[in-house]
Amino acid sequence: MLPMNKIHTNIVKKVSPENYRVKTIEIEHALEEALPGQFLMVWMPGTGERPMSIGNGYPLTISVAKVGKVSDAITSLKPGDMISYRGPLGKPFAVPKDARSVLVVGGGYGVVPLYFLAKRAKENGIGTVAVLGARSARDIIYERQLFAVCNEVFVTTDDGSHGKKGTVMAEAEWLIGSKRFDCVYACGPEMMMRAVAEMCRKHRVPCQVSLERYMKCGVGVCGSCVISGKTVCRDGPVFSGEEALAMDEFGKPHRDATGALHER
Amino acid sequence: MGLESVMFGKKLKNPMILASGILGMTRASLEAACENGCGAVTAKSLTPEPRKGHDGPNIVEVEGGLLNAMGYPNPGIDAGLKEFGGWKRSEALIISIVGKDKKEFAGLAEKVETARKTLGATAIEAVMSCPHTPGYGTMAGQGTPECVSSITSAIKAKTKLPLIIKLSPSVPGEGKAAKAAEDAGADAINMGNSLGPGMLIDIHRRRPFLGFGVGGMSGPAIKPVVIRCIYDIYDAVEIPIIGTGGVNSGRDAIEMMMAGATWVGAGTTAYYRGAEAFGQICREMEAWMKSNNATKLRDVIGAAHE
Secondary structure (H helix, E strand, O other): OOOOOOEEEEEEEEEEEOOOOEEEEEEOOOOOOOOOOOEEEEEEOOOEEEEEEEEEOOOEEEEEEOOOHHHHHHHOOOOOOEEEEEEEEOEOOOOOOOOOEEEEEEEHHHHHHHHHHHHHHHHOOOEEEEEEEEOOHHHOOOHHHHHHHOOEEEEEEOOOOOOEEOOHHHHHHHHHHHOOOOEEEEEOOHHHHHHHHHHHHHHOOOEEEEOOOOOOOOOOOOOOOEEOOEEOOOOOEEEEHHHHHOOOOOOOOEEOOOOOEEOO | OOOOEEEOOEEEOOOEEEOOOOOOOOHHHHHHHHHOOOOEEEOOOEOOOOEOOOOOOOEEEEOOEEEEOOOOOEOOHHHHHHHHOOOOOOOEEEEEEOOOOHHHHHHHHHHHHHHHHHHOOOEEEEEOOOOOOOOOHHHHOOOOHHHHHHHHHHHHOOOOOOEEEEEOOOOOOHHHHHHHHHHOOOOEEEEOOOEEEEOOEEOOOOEEOOOOOOEEEEOHHHHHHHHHHHHHHHHHOOOOEEEEOOOOOHHHHHHHHHHOOOEEEEOOHHHHHOOOHHHHHHHHHHHHHHHOOOOOHHHOOOOOOO
8 A cells, every 4th residue: 555645744944946947845854754756746735736846855845846736835935935735756867786787868948856866876886977958058957966966968959059959869879879778768848858768679678757747636546647558657757668658659649638639 | 266256247356446546647557556456446526617726835744644636627527538538457557536516526427428439438427515615515515315315316316326425424424425316316424534624733833724724534533433334335335335434544445344344445555655555455355255254245245233
C-alpha cells in the first residue's frame, strides 16, 4: 500500500527570478524522500492544483513558469507565505548501477528535474555532461546551477542569442557519438525527447525521458494523463526511451482537460 | 472450476469490471485494464457536450479511501463514441452515459444506438448517482424511484443494448429505486457509486481541500455500506447486480458476491495496488474458491441470503 498521500503545508523561504517569467521557490522543508524526476501537486487554495517538477529535495525547491492562473498564483508567493502540496509523486529517473558518466539533455524549462539529477549524480561520484537548449537567451534557465554540478555544459539557442545557434540535437548527437555515457536523460518538448530516444537507440545507449500530460489526480486513478494506456502521473513521468518509443502517442497528439485529442 | 461469467450473452474470463471514471479516458487505457486482468471495462462517463470537470484539487486520500470531485471531465458523447468504438476484444465494453434529465439521457441513448452496430459494446450504463456534480446524480435528485423509473423508460425506448442502472449507496431506499429500475425495463443494477458527498478540511489553510469543496468517498471504508445496499437490492429484484464500492482484495470481491453481486466493479484499488490490482484480485478469488470448495461463481453469488 502507498503511504498516506499527505498534504504538506510549509513556509516559502526564498523566491528568486530565473528569467522574465520563471521563478524558483525554495520551501522550508527537507523532503528527503524526493528523488530526481518526481513531482509535487502544488495546491493554491481558491485557484487550483498543478504538477511541478522537483528541482531539489532539501531544501525543497520548484521552478515555476507563469503560464496560467495557478502558476500566476505560485509565482506571486513571497517569503513567509504558506505553500501546500502533495508528494513526492511519480516514478523517478533510474540511474544504472555502477554508472560513471551520464548525459542530460534539457529543452527549455525541462532542465529543472535534470539539474536535481545532476546534483545527486555529483554527490554519488557520477560525472554529468549537460546540453541545454532554448528558443532564445532569455528562455535559458538553470545554466549557472548546472555549471556548479556538471563536468561540462553546452548551451544552444534557436536564434543564436546565447551559446551555439541551433538545437540541442546537434550537440547531443556529437556527444553521444563520441563519448561513453551509461545513460542519457532528456526532458523538454516531446519531439526533442523522441529524437533523443531514437538517437540513443541508434547508438545503443540507455535513455530515459520525462513526459508531461494534463494531470488531475496525480496518483494513477483518474486517467486524465494517460499516454498509450500508461498513466504519466504514476507509471511515469519517467519512462525508458524504449518504453516511450513503443507508445503510439509519444511525440504526437495530446489530450486536454476534457480528454479530447489534439494534434501537436 | 474458475471465474468464468456471462454478461448479457457475452462470455467473460472473470466477473471483475473496471468501474467508470477510473483510468478509462481512452481506448488504450481500457485495453490496458483488460491486459491487467479485468473481465469487463467501463468507459469514462459521457455527457452530451464536452466537459472540463471541476477545478483541482480533484482527488485526495483520506482515512479508508479517496475523496474525489472530478466533475465528469469527458470529450462529449460524439468524440467519446469515436474514441471507444470498434471494440473487438473478448472483454466486455460498457458505455457509461450521464445526463441532467430523462431528455438528455434519451438523447445520449439514441446516439449510442445509432453507433451500436460498429461500437462493439455489451451494455450501456446510465449513472444516476454522482454525489458531487451540480445538475447530475444525487445533486439533481435522480435517485428517487420515480426519477429512476422515468429515466430508465426513456433510455429503453431508444436503445436495444442491455441497460445497467447505476445507483447511489447514499440515497435511502435503494431496494425501491432498484425495483423501479427493474419494472421500467432495466437489465441490471450497479450498486453503487462513491458515497457522500464528504469533505476534507485542511486545517493549516482553514478551508476545504477539494476544488469543488465536497467529493465522493470511495475505497475500503465504504464497503460495508455498499455490501448492505447490495444485500437489500438482491432481495428486491430478479435482475443481476454489479457490486461496486471498496473492493480491494479477492476476499472483498467474494463478500460482495455473497451479498448478491453477479459481477464486481473496482476502481480505487488501483490507487492502493496499482493498475495490476484487477488481475491480482481475481487470482485471490480463485485461491479462496479453491480452498473453500467453491467450484463456480454460482456457489458464491447470494450465498449470504437464506
